[in-house]
Amino acid sequence: MEKIFIARLMPVALSLSALFLAGCHEDAATHSTAPPSAVPLAAMVIPVCVNGECLVLDQKGSVLVNGDNTYAVALSVPLNSTFIYAEDGQWNVANADGTQVIKPAFTEGLRLLTPGFFGFERDGKWGVMDQQGNEVQPPAYDDIYPGGGTAQGQYIVYGLDDKYGLLSAEGHVITAPLFDSLLTHKDSALAGGWVSAERDGQNWAINLQTRELKSVGFDKFVEYANEHFVVSQGRKKGLADASNTLLTELKYDWMGVPGDGLVAFKENFDSLCGYLDFKGQVAIAPSYDACEVFGHKGALVKAVGDDGNKGKYGFLARSGEWLIQPSFDSAEPAVHSPLGMLTSVPGFTQTGNLQNMFTVYFGLFDTDKGVELFKPEYAQIGVLTPDRFVFAKPDSPKKTITFLGSANQLATLGLMDAKGKVLIEPGQYVALTLDKSGRFIRAWTDTSRLATTALYDLNGKLLVPAHWQEVVIDEQRGALFAYELEGTPSDETRSLRALYSLDGTPGFETRTVGCDVQQVIDGSGKVLWPTDPEHLCGESDDATETQQQG
Template sequence: MFCRSLLAASVAALLLSACGSSGDKPAAAEPAAQAKPPAPAAFNVALCVNDDCGVVDQAANVLIPFKNDYDNFSPFLMKDTLLVQKDEQWLLLDAKTRQPIKTLSGDIYTVTPGYFGFERDGKIGLMDYQGNEVVAPRFDSVFSGGEDQYINYQVGEKSGVIDVHGKQLTDAVYDSMVVREDLDTRGGLITADRGDQKWLINLKDGSQKQVEYGSLGEINDGHMVAAAPDHIRSGLTDANGTLVVPVKYEWMGLPSEGLVAFREKSAEPCGYMDYTGKVVIEPRFVQCEPFGKKGALAKLQSDDSNPAKNKFGMIDRSGAWLVQPSYDAVGEAEHTLLGMLGHKQGYGSIFRQADAFSYLSGIFDLDQGREIIPATYQQVGVLTPQRFVFSGADAPKINVSILGQVTPVPALGVMDAAGKVLTKPETFADIRLDKTGRYLVARDGEEQPHEALLDLDGNQLIAPQWHELHIDTQRNIILGYDLRGTGDDAVRVMRAAYDLQGKTLFTVKHTDCGADQLVDGSGKVIWPQDVKPYCKSAEQQASTEG
């Protein structure tokens, strides 16, 4: 069921989307060279303004007035149809004529875009937005898996998988499966439990096979590290999840450029093997980072008799030094929240100790075999080959809240490869490249942070006024949402829509008197024309803000 006052969809999986993802090294591209983005596709959506709900299209034309006799609206973005509830029945309406296409007596359920779950005789099936039954009702529950990448269904206590086109891929034979992660980072493979057995489901073709491992790491260079069910041992699989190196190593690094680092047992040195398990560089290092085209950052076993030699350098594919050890520490090159690091193909972070308690960081290009950003920054990370996120010694601190704990972190800015500052470190605690590679998503430091959208030159396209921005590449739009609640109970409520250049299509703005007002892209008021009847007292506004 959907709450009329919120028109909300669950965001439990969404809260994990802040995690970084690995991938191939992006090609350098300047924003000016990019083609003009396509115009927004037609859509309609229900909005609630001052607890009155109606339906508007992409230009803020009102399709169903905000004063109406409907009981509820679906939160789905639709096009030629509308989904409304009246007298405990859901009605699928033709968007032009408002005439019913289908009448549904039970509840409806959010699944993947283009489909929704519907109920009949106590069972749930799938229907598309035109009213066609894609799957007849026979399930006890349905919900979206991954990032809207498949549909999980349950019959009794068992689970199965349907793809995004409504095709059933598996029977309901699994006790549990991973549902909250971006499966593109794992080759479209789902790990699942079936009794004491571990299974793998391929979303591409529906193939299923029993495996020896319990989970997969992120795919890189066509391979993934596989962890044993006890998470103590690791092996290596190809892109289809077939083991190419047995699950027997205490640790394995990220596969890259044909090699993967490994440590056979705890406290033993690390080395590198190829994807057949053949040792290419004998274990003699205390730390082994992923390879680029020229080499990898590594550190030999510590020499207690000569601490000056306990440094990191760059090795080639034979293990010989290409760049002599001189760095105090190294790591991966993508900057994530709280200064943590993620993988960026072809790059590594380098660190030099500034004092007893701090380090300065820079960037090393593993494909060229040279330092490209000197270790002079408080923090620095790779966004693209031409853009870097950074903070200097004079960057102000921003408080961020993680799991209820407030932590001050340095503000981040954006610079180019020559060190020219494009965005000063002032406002944002986190800046990342979005999946399309066209934008930078920046977050401020409030308890529920707001997201801003920047272009690759650091120019602000959308100000940080919404808790979440979603880039919809199917409809060529960007949606702004507010989050209400926390954790698994959090819901998101649509407040605005933009084109791919950040131009407003419509937005729900908050007025000085505490009332909301829908305006179109030109600033024209759509509803309510007069906000006075919806204004709140000072006590009500304080309660809402609290």
Template sequence: MRRLKILLFTVLLVSTSINVNASSSYLAIDADYSGTGSFSEGLAEVSNNSKWGYIDTEGNLKIPFCYDITTPFRKGRALVVKDGKRIIIDKNGVEYTPSDIDTCYQILSGFIYGLEDAYFGFDRDNKKGLMDKYGKKIIPSIYEDFQSFHDGLVVAYDTDEDENTQYTVYDKHGNIIVPEGLYDYINDYNEGLTSVTKDNQYAVIDTEGNVVIPFGEYSSIGTFYEGLASAKKNGKRGFINSKGEIIVPFIYDYMWLFNDGFTYVKKNKKYGLIDKKGNEVIPCEYDSLDYLGGSYENIVLVGKGGQESYFIDDPYLNDRINTSNKKFGFINTEGKNVTPITYDYAELFYNGFAKVAIGGNGGSGKTNYCCGKFGFIDLSGKEVVPLIYDHVGEFSSYLYKGKIKGTVPVSIGGYGSVYSYKGGRWGYVDEKGNKITELIYDEVYDFHEGYGKVLKDGKYGFVDINGDEVIPCIYSQARDFQGGLAMVVYDGRGEIIDINGNEIFPEDFAILRPYKEGYARVSTDGSKFGYVDNPSEQVKDVHMSLKEGKYDGTKTITLSCDTEGAQIYYSIKYNKNYISFDDVYGWKYRPYLGPIVLNQKANITAYAVKKGMKESKSVTSNYEIIHNILPTDEKPFYNKVPYNMYADLLNNFGLFNGTAKGYELDKSGTRVEGLVMFLRLIGEEKEALESLEEHPFTDVPKWADRYVAYAYSKGYTNGVSETTFGSNSIIDAKSYFTFLLRALNYSDKDGDFKWNNSIEYAVYIDIISNEDYDFYQKEFKRAEIVKASYNTLFTKIKNTEKTLYDILREKGIIKL
């Protein structure tokens, strides 16, 4: 049973050995520090047991030991904590934070579009503002939050005493572009334009706040992409340009955003494809259609026949729709057939090939398709990998010795649906369908740098492009080759090997990770840390530093390595048991991406690696933390561990905002709040806010209108009656866990679980513990909602190896 889910950032990795002393000959900066951080912009964080400062690459102390917490420099600024308060410093140690704010936080560049300088958010009295890198307040701290930054503008919003949301638009200098209260809603800017609403009417304004498309013309206007925005008039949809001129007539029931000049539309329950002039290059005569633009070869997947599933109206999911008796084929964006509509299963083209199958049965969706014979077709529609396999992986193309090569894993003899295939023997074929290896492996993986990782009898090895097993299957764990080196685990010890299987680093260096700006952190005894450079191609040792956590009874562990480009990996052990990373990813070690927060006794082992270098030494530290997560009485610590921590983590991810009064974790959640969390967890909040759908309910607050309409149109939820959604009804544990399980692709409709046993099923798939289950029977408020939501982020999606956290990072929704 997984117990800890309080890691700030998670990924995956590999194993290594226990602490080994560093050879002093490798030290570029003496191991005089109790903790260190990676070099960033020429400076690194270091600790002298109690306080933190910064050194340069010569080991000179540039900023004295006076901070409780430090962070790497970014764009000439670092966020530090001094006397319990967050402040901004420059590389000379000059402080720039106003004295009258409660806290500040760095806005990562990935969140800001069109803003080149560093900007920082700050809070005062639970209200947010924005300041520049010199501490000058750009936007006052009077807002509940900000929407995304686009086109050099940001939309700030707050809720008034009548619970109406008020919107204001600022430019990057703090000038008000659109004053508060002018509109009922302001969408995010894109391409210099945004839609606004007033009294249920839509208009469009530009970056100066000028109305370019007046109110009264359209009942809905979406976001501009490729110069056009979808709009609705008299119950039908079309596209307009930035002048409000009709480009695509209002004859469609549904349409998506333009992508590389095309988009799909729905008319009379049939799908087609149009160009930016409104020409139907593929007529609306298909029961399903999927198109994702040039990255998918500009070829459209169409389907005919079959019985519509409950989410058939969502074009975005058409590649998952594969119902019984439906047949699939391909058409290009010129309207020419690539293949006939003959396949029982098909996926979009990728890397020049498309996966197809014949026979079998489709069930109610892509994940349920099974028992057919799989192969691949090329862009001409030719079957290059014959349709004879029980299962196939993804086609990988790569450059090998100056030539483009392709490989695909194939299997015969297994059983199960597309995403639950088990058993069978695996091997490889090439881009022409020629066999590379015999089908003799338990598992095979994508090729990297001309070598494919294979698993046989529980051990890993590697084959080359000729199918020769050049490195025998003797390793308990292994990573793909990168830069001619691969990380493996043999007899419990992490090693780096070359393409001949030779170990690169001596046994006294058991940790390998990349350098950061030419320096890596090392430890001589597990408690003192220094830096090594790269003259001997040795990755510097990992530094492990301990700081008091933000909450009572917690510790924050920071890992660092001074080798530029090195990657740290770590594992955590509680009460002699490793944390169940392998429950999520299949590995006990994971890449380190940020501070680790602990709320109980733990042992942490870490090491660092870099391509083409020897692995750094492993360092291990034990941390004694005494804290009861829940006190003996029934009332939880709403303002202590773990609830506020979970709320902070979700807030950092952009998934939980709280209210104008804060997180309010001691209050019950509502049905509409649960729905919003569901949409955020599956990464569809943006689509919801931009949707043009409608709903029949009369009790939905304005702020939630788009969410409910979108979810209702997708079949994610229904009302409590034909005209009532039950927006303010308290959401209980069973109802919320139903949302969470659906987010993980478990279906109460298909019988995976039922509403009345959703909490038990959440225990079964390890979202929550037995202790949580007992507690949730008695108490389920916003505190429990944030904890359950956070745990769900790191639970595997049904029949996949990915988590919602992985998906949200891939979509760019979570930036951390």
């Protein structure tokens, strides 16, 4: 089941991890079709906690409630016109400037669910409320938490009498509490909007959009692409359509990613591979050592070697004829990962040629057009969009990173367009990833969980500098939120540290001054709080320790 996030206030010690003082853990599910810079900042109320004190700002960095208040802590979630704070062991909802308590002392237990919705506890039961404190669901559940593969999710799971049901992102009932387990194996939007469930040994699929509930003959979604699923029951896989109707038997040990009407398969792990069409019929007989994803023109497949030689990859048409004779030493999915966990992107495959026993150079092949886009001349290369690519040249600067306790040298990555024009020079980042909106690039300075990350637009313009560990994109509200992460996964603190508009204009930021005191400044650099940090120098260590307990 998904991880549960709880903010519980104990009557005596009002301390809790800043993990629960978080905003959205993932980017907003709704994205504007306008260019990012054209979306203005929406009106917001934003608590920011520093040095054990919490002030409240608006989206422009203007102070609504200064840090000289009686709040034990404030929930650092950007809301529309309210904020949530704790006092005397209870959570409260107040209006924007704190002059009116809209929902006083309503719970000791609070949970972040979906954007703008919270779980609250009363008499040992959990309900759902919106950001105004209105009860969407009365407290009637034994358990409640976010679902959808993200910490602040795309739907809500509730438990009652040892069974589980689903609520929508807005807290409305999708299913009764019928199931023994519920699971999204990846972002539900990337799984066709489906959630898998199990009840009394029977497998079910639930569609979050249509609310269809369907008995199915498989227990897991493996891949979703080209409006088709690869699904599995135990270790055996099969193909299903977008409605989760099986198109094949669950009899294959391996299946690839569905692509342009075909999906690769192996009957057994040591079998040769071929391709099925989307009716489940063999379209290309299993005659190859390895089979990549099909594009419009064809796919890169590995010929069977002869006389003890390893086979090479060529470009194969749907007819089974070679469009380009085998010449590449390797072919892999084209989304780059510094740790080797490559994923597919429609229309592209990464190619590779051995330079010597220890060195491979990589290129990119366009499987939709049937042309070699970049020759294998790069130390690393991968696709972000059809005209934006990450790359490292053989002479690009390297960084030493530690993975699983051992030091490794990684080439730093840059960004280029389809003509090879460099938009971000290699030298600082070991990973560049496309945000799921398709409009922003995340740039990671290290591979560790607490590495700092920057945000760029697709033209290589820096929007958020690499000062903090997490950047949350909220296109609907025109905002970029930067968070500082500290601690271990089981006891992580997460603190809002900056707000930017989508074009990178700062609304407010925090900086460290003096004796490691956090100071909040507005977009023009004007100090907001504390104005005199020196008096906190003797208190900062104690305040930080108190804020991070929980």
